Amino acid sequence: MGDRSRVGEARRAAAELAGRHGFDAIQSGRLAVAVNELGNNLVGHARGGRLLVGACQLGDAIAIELISIDDGPGMADLQACLRDGYSTGGSAGQGLGAVSRLADDFDVYTRPGQGTLILARFYREHDANGAPRRAGAGFDVGAVCVAAPGETVSGDGWNVAMHDNRADVVVADGLGHGPDAAEAAAVALAVFAQARGSHPGRYLELAHGALRTTRGAAVTAARADAGAQRIRYAGAGNVMARVMSGIDDRTLLVQNGTAGLQMRAVQEQEVEWPPHALLIVHSDGIQSRWRLDDPAVLQRDPSLVAAFVFWKFCRGRDDATVVVVRRAQR
Structure with a gap:
């Protein structure tokens, strides 16, 4: 992901997946924000960055996943990167903290000097309390x-x-x-x-x-x-x-x-x-x-x-x- 035009390409791919799998407008909007944040983070800070966008169905559970992959420089202070207001350069200023709040599942693996992996998963179905409907069976x-x-x-x-x-x-x-x-x-x-x-x-x-x-x-x-x-x-x-x-x-x-x-x-x-x-x-x-x-x-x-x-x-x-x-x- 070498330039910001690719962020728009990833956003359109995510929107197409969301429409095809029946995500509503609010869910699609959250997904778009996450794509922007992760994509602009790759453009601004990564080396050899990739943003994988895909849909998955296991049983009755349908989800769209975003996986950000880059070769460096990693995050020396992950908690600081997740704080509100910590901006990924060139983004809307919401940062990874916004992605972690918007996603149903969020996980990060980072090693300073070696790179970072970030996962943001969005489920289509939620219960009355807002909890996502995940695949069961243990x-x-x-x-x-x-x-x-x-x-x-x-x-x-x-x-x-x-x-x-x-x-x-x-x-x-x-x-x-x-x-x-x-x-x-x-x-x-x-x-x-x-x-x-x-x-x-x-x-x-x-x-x-x-x-x-x-x-x-x-x-x-x-x-x-x-x-x-x-x-x-x-x-x-x-x-x-x-x-x-x-x-x-x-x-x-x-x-x-x-x-x-x-x-x-x-x-x-x-x-x-x-x-x-x-x-x-x-x-x-x-x-x-x-x-x-x-x-x-x-x-x-x-x-x-x-x-x-x-x-x-x-x-x-x-x-x-x-x-x-x-x-x-x-």
């Missing part, structure tokens, strides 16, 4: 899905279905990128919706059959069971999954092949899911052997965790998707 979910440079659609797709104290997760990476890859990912997600409740191995078999009419996709599916503290999973290709906490880091190995093209008999596997561990699933737009130099980031909102992995480990030449699932901390 899980918090966050994701980032960004198209390859030069593309207008992502060839990756993801979804999470929550039921009976379980979260079923899928990430599909259509071969290549662009519209044909996006079509393959869409087919994989359609099968996921139709096969609701199926074990990961069975889902992968169904996806393999449906994807034969497409260019094919790398697909990984997992069932995170909070009650049993286990994760069952199956996958074909280079969509990676990891179980991570401050003391644990386990990669979930999947088989070679491409769903829809060539795939051996499905091998479903199972691992432990420690109480404080996150399940992180990502496409190969993210480096395969990344390591966190600050495990404290795992305590942030799952969308910020996903944004951190994208920020630090994106290859920069392909579609990139990161999905994070955590047991709810509310």
